[in-house]
Amino acid sequence: MWGCGGLSRAARALVAPRGRSSGAGPPGRRLWAAAGDHYGQAFQRGPGGFSENYRWKMQLTSNSTRFVCLTEMKSSIDTLLNMSSDHQLGSPLSGVKILDVGCGGGLLSEPLGRLGASVTGIDPLEDNIRTAEQHKSFDPVLAKRIQYKPCSLEDIVEEATETFDVIVASEVVEHVADLETFIKYCYQVLKPEGSLFITTINKTQLSYILGIVVAERIMGIVPEGTHDWEKFISPEELECLLDSNGFLVKTVNGMSYNPLSGSWSWTESTSINYAVHAVKSRVKEQSSSREPPSETDKEEHLAEASASTTV
Amino acid sequence: MAVWVSAGGCGLLSPIRGRLRAAVLAWRVPVRAAGTGLVYDVVVSGGGMVGSAMAAALGHDVHFREKKILLLEAGPRKVSDSLPESYSNRVSSISPGSATLLSSFGAWDHVCSLRFKPFRRMQVWDACSEAMIIFDKNNLEDMGYVVENDVIMSALTKQLDAVSDRVEVLYRSRAVGYTWPLTCHLSDTSPWVKIDLADGRRLETKLLIGADGQNSMVRKAAGIQNIHYQYDQSAVVATLHLSEATDNNVAWQRFLPSGPIALLPLSDTASSLVWSTSHEHASELLSMDEESFVDTINSAFWSNLHHSDFIDTAGSVFRSAISLLMPSGTATRQLPPSIATVEPKSRAVFPLGMGHATEYVRHRMALIGDAAHRVHPLAGQGVNMGFGDIACLTHHLSTAAFNGKDLGSIKHLLQFETERQRHNLSLMAAIDLLKRLYSTSVAPFVLLRTWGLQTTHALSPVKEQIMSFASK
Numbered sequence: 001m002w003g004c005g006g007l008s009r010a011a012r013a014l015v016a017p018r019g020r021s022s023g024a025g026p027p028g029r030r031l032w033a034a035a036g037d038h039y040g041q042a043f044q045r046g047p048g049g050f051s052e053n054y055r056w057k058m059q060l061t062s063n064s065t066r067f068v069c070l071t072e073m074k075s076s077i078d079t080l081l082n083m084s085s086d087h088q089l090g091s092p093l094s095g096v097k098i099l100d101v102g103c104g105g106g107l108l109s110e111p112l113g114r115l116g117a118s119v120t121g122i123d124p125l126e127d128n129i130r131t132a133e134q135h136k137s138f139d140p141v142l143a144k145r146i147q148y149k150p151c152s153l154e155d156i157v158e159e160a161t162e163t164f165d166v167i168v169a170s171e172v173v174e175h176v177a178d179l180e181t182f183i184k185y186c187y188q189v190l191k192p193e194g195s196l197f198i199t200t201i202n203k204t205q206l207s208y209i210l211g212i213v214v215a216e217r218i219m220g221i222v223p224e225g226t227h228d229w230e231k232f233i234s235p236e237e238l239e240c241l242l243d244s245n246g247f248l249v250k251t252v253n254g255m256s257y258n259p260l261s262g263s264w265s266w267t268e269s270t271s272i273n274y275a276v277h278a279v280k281s282r283v284k285e286q287s288s289s290r291e292p293p294s295e296t297d298k299e300e301h302l303a304e305a306s307a308s309t310t311v
Numbered sequence: 312m313a314v315w316v317s318a319g320g321c322g323l324l325s326p327i328r329g330r331l332r333a334a335v336l337a338w339r340v341p342v343r344a345a346g347t348g349l350v351y352d353v354v355v356s357g358g359g360m361v362g363s364a365m366a367a368a369l370g371h372d373v374h375f376r377e378k379k380i381l382l383l384e385a386g387p388r389k390v391s392d393s394l395p396e397s398y399s400n401r402v403s404s405i406s407p408g409s410a411t412l413l414s415s416f417g418a419w420d421h422v423c424s425l426r427f428k429p430f431r432r433m434q435v436w437d438a439c440s441e442a443m444i445i446f447d448k449n450n451l452e453d454m455g456y457v458v459e460n461d462v463i464m465s466a467l468t469k470q471l472d473a474v475s476d477r478v479e480v481l482y483r484s485r486a487v488g489y490t491w492p493l494t495c496h497l498s499d500t501s502p503w504v505k506i507d508l509a510d511g512r513r514l515e516t517k518l519l520i521g522a523d524g525q526n527s528m529v530r531k532a533a534g535i536q537n538i539h540y541q542y543d544q545s546a547v548v549a550t551l552h553l554s555e556a557t558d559n560n561v562a563w564q565r566f567l568p569s570g571p572i573a574l575l576p577l578s579d580t581a582s583s584l585v586w587s588t589s590h591e592h593a594s595e596l597l598s599m600d601e602e603s604f605v606d607t608i609n610s611a612f613w614s615n616l617h618h619s620d621f622i623d624t625a626g627s628v629f630r631s632a633i634s635l636l637m638p639s640g641t642a643t644r645q646l647p648p649s650i651a652t653v654e655p656k657s658r659a660v661f662p663l664g665m666g667h668a669t670e671y672v673r674h675r676m677a678l679i680g681d682a683a684h685r686v687h688p689l690a691g692q693g694v695n696m697g698f699g700d701i702a703c704l705t706h707h708l709s710t711a712a713f714n715g716k717d718l719g720s721i722k723h724l725l726q727f728e729t730e731r732q733r734h735n736l737s738l739m740a741a742i743d744l745l746k747r748l749y750s751t752s753v754a755p756f757v758l759l760r761t762w763g764l765q766t767t768h769a770l771s772p773v774k775e776q777i778m779s780f781a782s783k
Contacts, residue, residue: 089376111715114717
């Protein structure tokens with residue numbers, strides 16, 4: 001019975017519609033557009049519905065959501081949870097303001113909203129925002145908690161300085177042309193001691209084979225042209241960039257995807273997908289005085305995160 | 312057994328066939344639909360023991376604190392602070408696993424404060440031979456509890472009242488139609504399940520749980536195929552008074568060729584009867600006077616009418632062989648307490664059948680309890696399977712809520728279906744097999760089951776496995 005479920009899901013993956021990429025704009029923008037279309041289409045066409053057809057994406061977001069919650073609760077940002085007077089177990093993120101960068105059709109914003117957060121989702125593609133708006137409009141609870149804006153991060157950086165408790169950039173940094181500027185913008189919009197969660201793909205041979213050759217060309221789980229291997233970034237590089245822009249990297253976790261069961265789980269190896277949690281320090285640190293995250297801290301997070309693995 | 316292969320096969324293959332169909336099954340009755348704008352997170356259709364327990368379990372779950380749950384029940388509210396003196400004739404044998412579920416949301420405490428009887432031992436024996444099997448956990452733990460259905464309902468209603476801020480209960484509300492959403496979400500249609508009530512109201516929900524019994528309307532509306540057949544048997548129930556007070560903590564069941572007769576302890580002086588027999592015999596039992604009824608019961612348990620010398624000899628030879636190999640593997644058969652009188656007006660009869668839904672779940676819909684499966688009462692498993700469904704579904708929904716997922720998403724519903732079908736189908740196959748095996752008095756089968764029963768009785772590991780499977 002496990003086999004049948006897994007096979008039917010794998011079969012659906014193989015017949016997933018391919019993405020189309022829009023032609024205009026600079027290369028970074030085009031890739032962004034391709035990725036965006038891929039998200040947007042999830043809502044518009046799939047026979048299995050938006051979560052069924054792109055279940056691998058959904059699984060990634062579920063894990064990200066759990067990651068957000070777990071490290072939120074375990075880290076020193078417990079104060080955030082205690083902020084609102086009606087903090088209940090049913091909505092652990094109530095009172096937390098989250099910015100979902102590159103929200104696509106709202107795949108990650110919705111679960112975060114269900115857990116009580118006030119989410120602002122931004123995406124440069126209007127189509128995606130429209131789909132996301134439509135999708136949330138039927139749920140009265142989500143309609144109140146989530147706001148979508150068709151813009152990019154640079155458009156809101158002026159008016160949204162130090163507004164958000166958390167920024168989530170899931171599967172975004174591998175599509176961004178200028179990563180350092182992106183991180184600087186994130187720094188500006190975050191409140192002091194706010195959290196930045198990034199999930200992205202490592203730049204290794206393995207990620208080329210599995211992430212591009214297998215996922216895009218062979219199995220077609222991801223539309224072709226979505227990812228450019230040159231834009232992948234290793235966790236060490238990302239950590240460096242974050243450190244030199246005022247962030248303190250707290251955790252780096254690897255993730256692995258099982259195509260048969262359709263689920264993600266935490267793993268030690270960051271060779272393909274990985275997630276990073278960084279906190280905005282009060283003072284911009286010099287790269288020489290960088291304090292490496294403590295080993296025990298990392299291990300504790302890894303152990304706790306891997307305790308709630310497959311979703 | 313061919314039925315079982317196809318039932319199992321349908322259960323395995325239908326997820327592939329069923330889910331890929333983007334069919335809309337609507338069963339609309341032209342009523343004035345008044346929308347409330349309120350979307351429930353979960354609606355449980357059917358307020359029996361299983362439906363009420365489902366609503367209560369979700370209502371008490373920590374991850375459902377911010378959710379809105381609705382329980383729809385066609386009948387009136389049933390709760391009583393004081394119990395009637397006499398026992399009700401509808402009782403259930405509650406397994407330890409079900410008791411754990413009920414105590415997880417505080418209902419078991421109410422049951423304990425009202426009325427229940429634990430039993431420590433089960434003796435099951437054949438009418439056609441001396442073979443018997445005794446289940447007990449070395450007299451250290453309770454094997455199960457005999458509880459009146461009214462007591463369970465009362466306890467559940469109290470626990471539902473305790474979470475009335477999250478769980479709304481609509482009594483005297485009957486659903487007359489269901490509209491299913493498309494599995495692929497089109498822009499301007501609501502993605503929720505719509506329920507039309509008899510009074511004209513229309514509700515919307517993210518997940519509909521069908522707990523509306525063996526003739527489930529939710530199952531029919533979803534077009535789920537139900538494999539079912541009627542046994543040629545009806546069950547007669549009654550409340551009986553024993554001749555003398557005794558330490559009544561044993562459950563007795565004897566397999567007669569016409570069907571099993573069982574005595575479940577209610578107190579030291581009373582027991583509940585469940586006698587599955589042919590339709591004609593059942594109506595006879597119902598219409599005979601009380602004295603004859605009591606005599607018939609006593610002789611059903613005590614007489615050796617159906618024994619034949621051949622079987623007896625074969626059985627005792629086998630038994631001696633076993634006692635040589637395993638000295639502790641045999642035991643003497645005890646006789647159940649004799650019955651003195653029957654509680655007036657407590658006799659009732661209801662037909663028996665078997666049923667199993669090929670699919671337990673669809674997009675935004677799940678079936679639990681008798682809506683999904685219906686069994687013969689000979690193993691006392693009916694409501695326990697339903698409670699097992701609840702424990703499993705609550706676990707999956709709780710995890711989904713914890714992760715902020717859409718509750719109606721088929722992914723975790725399929726996990727529930729796989730887990731439960733695996734358990735339920737094996738149990739139902741075993742029960743059906745036992746029923747068929749014990750419905751005959753033809754010598755080869757009697758011999759087979761005699762030796763089988765004696766062997767199983769001698770092998771403690773096997774018995775332990777059976778007990779643990781049945782107490783889940």
